[in-house]
Amino acid sequence: MCTSKKSVILFYFCLVLVLAETDKDYYDRRYDYYDIDNLIQNPRLLKKYLDCFLDKGPCTPIGRLFKQVLPEVVTTACGKCTTSQKRFSRKTFNAFKRYFPESFAELQKKLDPQDKYYTAFEKAISSA
Numbered sequence: 511m512c513t514s515k516k517s518v519i520l521f522y523f524c525l526v527l528v529l530a531e532t533d534k535d536y537y538d539r540r541y542d543y544y545d546i547d548n549l550i551q552n553p554r555l556l557k558k559y560l561d562c563f564l565d566k567g568p569c570t571p572i573g574r575l576f577k578q579v580l581p582e583v584v585t586t587a588c589g590k591c592t593t594s595q596k597r598f599s600r601k602t603f604n605a606f607k608r609y610f611p612e613s614f615a616e617l618q619k620k621l622d623p624q625d626k627y628y629t630a631f632e633k634a635i636s637s638a
Contacts, residue, residue, distance in 0.1 A: 535590055537579055542594040544572070550605035560606055560613050564620065584621045587634040596638030603635070 549555055561567030563577050588596050606614040622628040 536592050537583075537590050537595060538575070539592060539595075542592055542598075544598065546598050546601050550601050553609045556602075556605055556609060557613075559602075560610055560617065563617055564613065581621055584631045585627045587627065587630040589634075591635075593638055596635045600635040600638050603632075 549559070558567060558570075559573050559576070562569035562573040563580060569577060583591065583599065588599060591599065603614070606617065618628055622631075
């Protein structure tokens with residue numbers, strides 16, 4: 511096989527690998543640019559989301575969506591999260607811990623009752 515054919519085959523092989531990686535299954539990206547700093551600086555609003563996740567209060571449409579995916583997010587260590595979703599998770603969970611430690615512990619227990627996944631989840635989002 512000549513060098514130019516090898517180069518073309520190698521190029522297409524690399525292209526397939528790149529396309530396969532960019533086609534990775536991520537969570538819905540429409541909230542990637544949600545103003546997380548506004549949320550974490552507002553304990554009252556933060557508490558409403560926490561109450562939603564704990565079935566202690568009503569959920570906004572966004573809260574319902576987040577509540578729906580949270581168990582999978584934790585058990586898969588945010589495997590389908592984009593970088594901004596990991597950053598969002600890190601900031602939100604850190605704020606839950608800081609402002610509402612008891613409710614945070616309750617949420618952690620709800621999402622990971624056997625304490626098998628949460629450590630890996632925290633590690634996955636810590637670098638975002």
